[in-house]
Amino acid sequence: MSTQVVAFCRVSTSLQEYERQSNELTTLANSKGWKLEATFAEKISGAKKNTERKELMKMVEYVKTHNISKVLVTELSRLGRDTLQVLQVIELLNKEGISLYIQNYNIETLTEDRKVNPMSQFLITILAEVARMERKTIRERVESGYHNFRANGGKVGRKTGYRKSDEEMREQYAEEIRLLKKGYSLRNVQKITSTSINTLRKVKFLTNLS
Numbered sequence: 001m002s003t004q005v006v007a008f009c010r011v012s013t014s015l016q017e018y019e020r021q022s023n024e025l026t027t028l029a030n031s032k033g034w035k036l037e038a039t040f041a042e043k044i045s046g047a048k049k050n051t052e053r054k055e056l057m058k059m060v061e062y063v064k065t066h067n068i069s070k071v072l073v074t075e076l077s078r079l080g081r082d083t084l085q086v087l088q089v090i091e092l093l094n095k096e097g098i099s100l101y102i103q104n105y106n107i108e109t110l111t112e113d114r115k116v117n118p119m120s121q122f123l124i125t126i127l128a129e130v131a132r133m134e135r136k137t138i139r140e141r142v143e144s145g146y147h148n149f150r151a152n153g154g155k156v157g158r159k160t161g162y163r164k165s166d167e168e169m170r171e172q173y174a175e176e177i178r179l180l181k182k183g184y185s186l187r188n189v190q191k192i193t194s195t196s197i198n199t200l201r202k203v204k205f206l207t208n209l210s
Helices: 019-032 054-065 083-095 118-151 166-172 174-181 186-193 197-206
Strands: 004-011 035-043 070-073 099-102
Touching: 004 019, 004 054, 019 035, 019 070, 035 054, 054 083, 083 099, 083 118, 083 186, 166 174, 166 197, 174 186, 174 197, 186 197
Parallel strands: 004 035, 004 070, 070 099
Antiparallel strands: none
16 A cells, blocks of 8 residues: 655745645655645745644644645745744644655654654754744743833733633634534644643633533
């Protein structure tokens, strides 16, 4: 039985085309003797959150339910430019035993026996460190802005007694609700959406999901 794979392509603007990526990945699959089951392509900034990328979400759902062995990308940035979001997708694929094949590096995240590839783990470790540094920088900027705001008499935080309505919660966490209804675990939804487990528990309780 041939290895079943899917291709994932992305460009940042509507003025760009992803046909070159698609053609390269089709040629790659044919050269390896892999069966290309589907191609997912999007025109969206890779800095968007995973939940805002419909094609990425479709791909994740597809590979989990169609016995897919590998996801093919021409380069890692096609999966996204937000390092943390990319890592979340890779971790989710790894957990499902699905390897990410990165064409320009000619490496996969998993070995043939579906264990983490040491070389790819090295790459992922570097990415994780970059993500940590990015988060630290953002946090420092936010804290600096916060202190400056307070120093100039500004008030922060919710108004006393404020609480989001059930309808506001359903609207804000519509994607999380959709994933939970599809049977995704809290941990997997957290990896995909970056929403905290505590918030997901509240959303799950709110929508009466067993």
